Amino acid sequence: MMRTPALPKAGPALRSAPPPVDAPVAAALHGFELDPSRSYTGQVHDLLRDAIVRGTLPPRTALSEATISKLIEVSRTPVREALAQLAEEQMVVIYRQVGTLVAPVRLSLLEEGRFVRSTLECASHVQLAQTITPEQLTEFGQIVQRQRDAVTSGAIDQFSQLDELMHRRLFEFAGRGHVWAMLEPIKRQFDRVRWLLLGHVAGHAERALKEHEQMLAQMASRDVAGLGASVSSHIDHITAHVAALREQAPATYFAD
Known part of the structure; x- marks a missing residue:
């Protein structure tokens, strides 16, 4: 057999x-x-x-x-x-x-997104600092506190969602919700890099949180000059960290 x-x-x-x-x-x-x-x-x-x-x-x-x-x-x-x-x-x-x-993430589109966001957010937030209400400041502070809790617990996805919420609400506080809607398709490559940074570059969420806390304090004190500089630096940091990100993420992720 x-x-x-x-x-x-x-x-x-x-x-x-x-x-x-x-x-x-x-x-x-x-x-x-x-x-x-x-x-x-x-x-x-x-x-x-x-x-x-x-x-x-x-x-x-x-x-x-x-x-x-x-x-x-x-x-x-x-x-x-x-x-x-x-x-x-x-x-x-x-x-x-x-x-x-x-x-892939196109670096030329990333730069376009950075330019548009920096230009519009600086202008809008500086004007908002002069008119923001106590109720709006309270909501801004609550969002930042939720971000703080997310960083403490390591909930990176939640932090990113709260980051998006914060930026959108600041435009809505200024009566410019339609501007944020206009920004959505322009900043997609920017958002992709932001998510990649959260997953690949150590300390990115913590640094972003500190910048949000600084923006909140400057908004509350009506520090227009300081706020404008902080918003610009906050947005520019995304592209400044691309070099570190490219060392961590696969090379095929990027083009241009």
Whole structure:
């Protein structure tokens, strides 16, 4: 009787096999549920955009229409439309008859985002310092305290969300909420670097928190000159730390 040969035991090479190509996509989309009352294209766009900004879909990740539509149980049409929108926003690159990849962080677009944010935030916040109400200062202080708690507990995702909330509310305090909405697409590359810094460069959240505390104190004391300098320095620090980030993150993350 012929014996069936024994199967080989799983050795280190088998146990450490690389994950499937679509594993990052599956992880990034895990748990997402479509809202039937909202545009499917809009929901897919926001889902992919946020995953790219936060780095859960890293640069150069392949994005398959078929895979995405299967994972979130939607037809390929809204996925295709969402990817086309992201391509216009330079968040993905579509290679005809080849596929779609998450775009690298383009340093030229990062510089544009820094310039626009620095110009508009300095001007708006300096004017706000002259008109801010006690109630607005209280809310500003509460957001900074929540940021402090997030840093203490190591909740980096929460800190980044609170950072975004703080900057948006300062524009809204000044009656310029529409300016923040206008900034959103311009600062996407900037936001990608901010999330990467939080994950790769030690002490970035702590430094950002100290700068927010300084801005709060200057806003409360109506220190217009000091506030303008602090806001400019705060925004410029993002791009100043790109060199440190490039030493930590894969080289394929960046272009230009």
